[in-house]
Amino acid sequence: MWQFLHDDTMNENAAPETQPDAPVQASTVAHRRWILAALMLTIALAAMDITIVATAVPQIVGDLGGFERFSWLFSIYLLAQTVTIPIYGKLADLYGRKPVLLAGTALFLAGSAACAAAWGMIPLIVFRGIQGLGAGSIMATVNTLAGDLYSTRERARIQGWLSSVWGIAAILGPTLGGAFAEYATWRWVFLINLPIGLAAMGLIARFLNEQAPVRHHIIDYPGAILMMMAGSAGVFGLLQGGNAWGWLSAPSLITFAVVLILVVATVVRERTAAEPIMPGWVWRHRVMLGSNLAMVGMGLVMMAPGAYLPVFAQAVLGLGPIAAGLVLASMSAGWVTAASWSGHLYLRIGFRDTALLGAALMFAGVVGFILLPDSPSYWLVVADQVLLGAGFGMLSTPLLVGVQSIVPWNQRGVATSTNMWSRYLGQSLGAAIAGAIFNGAMRSQLQDAPASLAGTLPEVNAVVGALQSGSLGSDGTRFLQSAFDAATHHVYLGMAWAAALTILLVLLVPRRPQENMGGS
Template identity: 75%
Template sequence: MRSPPHTIPPEDHPDTVMDRAPTPMPHRGWILVALMLTMSLAAMDITIVATVIPQIVGDLGGFEQFSWLFSIYLLAQTITIPIYGKLADLYGRKPVLIGGSAVFLLGSAACALAWGMVPLIVFRALQGLGAGSIMATVNTLAGDLYSTRERARVQGWLSSVWGVAAIVGPTLGGAFAEYATWRWVFLINLPIGLAAIFLIARYLHEHQPNHQHHIDYVGAILMMLAGSAGVFALLQGGNAWAWSSAPSLIAFALTAGLILATILRERAAAEPIMPGWIWRERVMLGSNLGVLGMGLVMMAPGAYLPVFAQSVLGLGPISAGLVLASMSLGWVSASAWSGRLYLQFGFRDTALFGGVLMLLAVLGFVLLPPQPSVWLVTADQILLGAGFGMLSTPLLVGVQSTVPWHQRGVATSANMWSRYLGQSLGAAVVGALFNNAVQTSLANAPATLADTLPSAQDVMTALQAGSESLAVHQYLLSVFDGATRQVYVGMIAAAMLTLMLVLLVPKRPRVLEET
């Protein structure tokens, strides 16, 4: 049984120097640029691809399969994050990040050459396998290169990539779709990724422990199978089949069996992919469960706010995207500012403050007037982003600051994996809440409108077409407005649960390095 990381005497670690403080390294600015470029590949991928789906379907066909372009990418990325994190601890961050980025670029080039929807889906899975390395390793490297005092500022810079991507992605995608071809949304990754790989290869020189390792291949395979089954069950439940149907029950039963087999294997492995102390230590447990809850809440605006903005507020696609992107303004600012707070008040209390802001934001959306002003929605988004930034950064930095170098990859990847697992759960939860609210409202419609209302699947199409009568249009607006608010009501419960989970984090955990 492995000891908790903060109880191991520093002299027993092979990396004692790096445990105490980040090793000064020249050209840290260029390395940070490389990390931001690499992060932009993963950050921009979903938004830029989403804008060219009509063109892809028009060219390749396969309308009934296009949702897999997103599902398979998310699945491949999520299940590989813990494995890349372990490999980064065993062999160093540099080879793992360069290798994963190369896989992502290979997948991008293959997607650009796809001749059908099925090959494109397969190549998207290859992209996702590379994206798992990016998400696991970029934040780990930031923890290696910067001290506890500096990490909040650096996380602010990395978070800004997501905000920029939320604006640049749809704009570039729309431009490629209108003036060139959808294939350029994948080709654009090549110059960005190659520049990042060059900078990492040129400027990153890291210390690596020189001893023999044993990779737990069986554990890695079981973990991938368990993650695949679980995420697949969440993505398909409520969409391809009902939650209570036989396929859904079989998928979740298979997931439970694979999780049990993984736990048993990891307990017996000499160097497990995800060690038990990740879930026994209060710092790790509270932080990982906290960001899991945050990931769940993130899916409410991510999935339904742009559609709400277009259908209820009457905005165009670009304006709706900007409303969603406004969340990044609060996120980046709060993430950078959180460093001052967690150095004064501690990681847990700063994260709790972020959780309170998150709760106020989701509550504020529910209390907005019918068909609210776009400025009120934008202000609420900025507040929500501030809550996310103030919550996620202290939890991530706290995890990184309480473990030594050779455990930081595992600890960081577990934190990132938890967030993406939360988003997968959130996709299922918000979808169920929204669909149930729409169906209930249509079933309870006034008798004078009942025969003229579209089905639940066609509400969005009818709103955008605007061909129905004024009375029907107004009722559909109220249906969509009410369903979106119902999603946020569910997120209030998720935000409150997140606050309780963050309380598991010790008030003053022991930090292994100088600040």
């Protein structure tokens, strides 16, 4: 089992000090492969859950009804996951990773079983929220455990293995979801989680042994509640803005006014709490500040390919769903490879410079898409996505490992979860910004349509359906394909600015942070 040098609570205003972890005993080292397998299975639950559900939406709606609410199947999951990540990270520091991960996985599986038994769209949305609450624990603790079990030299390779799960899920998820929906029932989309999750829990229970410091803790319940309320209101406002209501409408302004009040209240509470959920040093230490802000920037950029590339591949390139999914999966291939190789680089040139190279590759990938010719070849798009994925892997891995390396065990959960939370916050912002850019650009394209197509073109939210139906004739189809192409390029242009900003944010990280780092 693990023994730890310190269990003292860090002063809220202090920066983390260099405190190496105690040696891992030989028995635990011998079981690391089993534990890594369990972590990969656990990540698979969260990684596949969005993609596997997306392909079964038509069957779900056909069975349960509630088409006007189906988008909340994804929104409620993202919201619940994002707002709970920092809370689970703090609990993992207080009570150990094992109980938090097991409890969160059990909650995820309970939500999955309830989703499979749902009798209507509203109950299904509620149960998806329960799944999201469990997924927050998975995202907060899996990467923290990887930091506990492996040395700084090994963590890049392990992050590559964990990242590979996302690439596999990008291919396997839609395939399984479509197969279940077509040949069995959509309820298996959720039931498939049970054997995977139970296997992961069994491995964790059997092979993961840790000894968290035994001391009395004061859980900051008011801070946790305020943080969840602020996060929920913020993500809700971003998801609804530009969709359910306009950005400058009364509901939007009221929502973000409430967010501002809750954020201020949360900051005030966290500054005075004995054991804050998100202590001040997470944002005051230069390594963490730069890393967390850069993760927000990366999350912003990730939404362009994640949300629009598969539809672009089908609507503009004329690919089928499977081929379009493979285009997106090619990004994961670049991510995994770069994440695995980043360890060789950050041991030579440091975390900051390696991440800077990743940010530059990310920028090059975004700009590369903008510069693609009209009707580009399939393989040219794939090559660009591999480059973009390499940027993501080379950027995220050294920043995460760097953050984990400057804190002791009893602060690694907070440090890791804040880094992950920053990325998901960026994705939420990116979804809102990309949606606003795309809808605005597409609306402008439709308004400038030739007079010969007047009255025949659909509204913005019906463009994809019109292209898939082929009911517009050759002229209308070509115009919509051109409009969709232009709108997608506008989204990538916006993401290029976010990528450039991310490069500047990485520069906040000290060039030689290893001088201030302990760790393995």
